Amino acid sequence: MPLGKPWADRTVNNTNPYDTGATPMTGMTRSYSWTVTNTTLAPDGVEIPMLVVNGQFPGPLIEANWGDWIEVTVTNGLETEGTSIHWHGFLQTGTPYEDGVPGISQCPIAPGKSFTYRFRAELYGTSWWHGHLSAQYINGLAGPIVVHGPKSNDYDIDLGPVMLSDWFHTYYTNLLEQVYYASPTGPILPPMAENMLIQGKASYNCSNTKLPCTPNAGSAQFKFTKGKKHLLRLINHSAEALIFFSIDGYNVTVIANDFVPVEPYSTDLVTIAVGQRTDIVVEATGKSTDAVWMRITEGPCCSLNDGLSFTTTAAIYYEDANTAVAPNTTSSINDSRYLFPLNCNNQPLDVTVPAYAMPVKEPSTTLSFLMTGGDNSTGQFVWWMNNITFRADWNDPELLEAKLGNAASLPIERALYDLGTNSSVRLILTSVGFPASHPMHIHGHNMQVLAEGVGSWDGSTIVNAANPQRRDTQLIQPNGYLVVQIDLNNPGVWPFHCHVAWHVSEGMNINIFEQSPTLEKEVQIPYKMAQTCRDWSAWTGTHVVSQIDSGL
Ligand SMILES: [Cu+2]
Structure with a gap:
């Protein structure tokens, strides 16, 4: 080739x-x-x-x-x-x-x-x-x-994906019931993460649970070769956790955020929200017998945990290290770097510069959303984006309705925004009232991230307007704002939602319908889509389906 x-x-x-x-x-x-x-x-x-x-x-x-x-x-x-x-x-x-x-x-x-x-x-x-x-x-x-x-x-060695997540000892349907009726002051508290996993592994103190439990379940291990540069592909697949990643005593070089290569920059702490990925290159500058901890923590308080096990480590062994002995390194990151709400954000926009430059253009349309949370009329906690709590109809996909020209007749809770033939949209989000950070994820696109911060956008400041950060998931800070922009060049219906599992379940989602004439006239929908709906309809005709949340 x-x-x-x-x-x-x-x-x-x-x-x-x-x-x-x-x-x-x-x-x-x-x-x-x-x-x-x-x-x-x-x-x-x-x-x-x-x-x-x-x-x-x-x-x-x-x-x-x-x-x-x-x-x-x-x-x-x-x-x-x-x-x-x-x-x-x-x-x-x-x-x-x-x-x-x-x-x-x-x-x-x-x-x-x-x-x-x-x-x-x-x-x-x-x-x-x-x-x-x-x-x-x-x-x-x-x-x-x-x-x-x-x-x-x-880089010299690709160590592959490094899967990072919070962990709960409860099935999701039960957690969602809890989420809906929870209050920070009780009597029902929100779900608290019980552990953090690296590569799906961690140990747990079995005295903290009544469930069947085996102590010392084990942890992930990684291998470094002295003098080599190692690529690690960090992925946050949590329900909720904002993860702080570090390797004791090491700086790492960030080379990509999500699917966007960036101009390399060095840091001692990588912040990754749910749905985000960060590719890092780490140079093995130690001795061939070294052993060092990789560590992730969510805390104590940018995301909720029970306080028992919010930090997890994985051993990195150099080629001549004794793998029977655990590393004895300590964290080089001060706890003041994890504070709520100050540190509940992504790395500053001015340091994350895409390798392929794309300047910001004047958008052809702009949508502003006020993001709020509270109890609805039946006492369930929900989120609103401009007073709409999103709810899907699993039997009636919006894309298929949009294809048939029925977008305008869908119920308001489907939160479908038909942007017609607009060539781009700027989305201005402002989060008020409930101090949580939200990793906002767009489907079908990378978004240019123009600005983010606490309070409200000033309406003009754009960070690196000649080439702003792009990615598919970006945090909006607690009581903060986020301004993003996408080119509307992908005919379809694309969700834009918070990737915290509880929040999207509680309705924090909108759907962007772009290039509607092209979708209606030119995009062919394959037969399997209708067949899947018929199969689902047949199954739901004989089984009770409980859609306990927004559906997403
Ligand atoms: Cu959220």
Whole structure:
């Protein structure tokens, strides 16, 4: 192949990743066959009911080259639940029906039925897949994706995905019931994370649980080679946690945020919110016998935990280290770096500069949203975006209705915004009243992040207007603002939601319908979409489905 790589001489600087004509034509399809089942596993020693693909947790890796097609046949082996799988960060240009969101792009896959997703790796780097029906993903229905492509920095050894998450010892349906009726002052408290996992592993103090528990369940290990540069692909697949990642005594070089290579910068602490990924390069500057801790913490208070186990470590052993002995390093990060609300944000926008420069243009339209939370008329805690609490209808996907020209007649709680033929939209979010940070995730796009901060936007300040940060998930700070912009060049219906599992379940989502005439006239919806809805309709005709949340 040209220059030994499927992407030939394309680099992070010289090729527009959003120009589909420039995507490498590899002619390859990477195929996977998955079955989703309920099972009992004990990632941290505590046995809990989980949802997994092919019996694995974390779920299987999808690996492809930039420009490949990916084909995944998902069989729903659950007995009492539908499911669907979302491919986080993938643009789905021309394939909006492959996005895997129940009630938006498809009906849930009914128990016993299969659905084959087929989509292209238009972007490259690190991402993840996860169940998008309700909060299924927080009980194990998640896994890594690596799309090989050029990098903004050289490295010697790719250590692969590093899966990071909070962990709860309760099935998601029970957690959601708790979330709805919780108050910070009780009597029902919000769910508190009980552990943190690295590569799906951690230990737990069994005296803290009444569930079947095996102590010292074990932790992940990594290998460093002296003098080499190691690539680690950090992925936060939490329900809620804002994760602080560090390696004792080391600086790391950030080379990508989400699917966006950035100009490399050095830091001692990486902040990753739910849904976000950060690729780092770490140079093994120690002795060949060294052992050092990698550590993640969520705390104590940017996200909720029970205070018992909010930091987890994994050993990094150099090639001649004694792996029978745990590292004895201590954290080089002062606890003052984790404070609420000051530190509950992503790294400052001025340090995260995309390698491929794209200036901000004047948007063709602007939407402003006030994000608030509180009890609704039936006493459930919900979120509003401009007074709308989103709720999906799993039997009636918005994309399929939009294709039929019915967008305008959908109920208001579907939160569908038809932007017609506008070429771009600026979204101005202001979060008031309830001091939580929200990792806002856009489907079908990377967004330019123009500004973020505490309070309200001044209406004009744009950070790095010549080339602002781009990514698919960005934190809005507690009682803060976030200004993002996307080009409306991807006909379809694209959710824009908080990736905290509780918050999207409580309705923090809007759906952007872009290029409606093109969708209605030119995008062909494959037959499998209608078949999946018929299968789901048939199943729900004979089984009671309880949609306890927004559906997402
Ligand atoms: Cu949120």
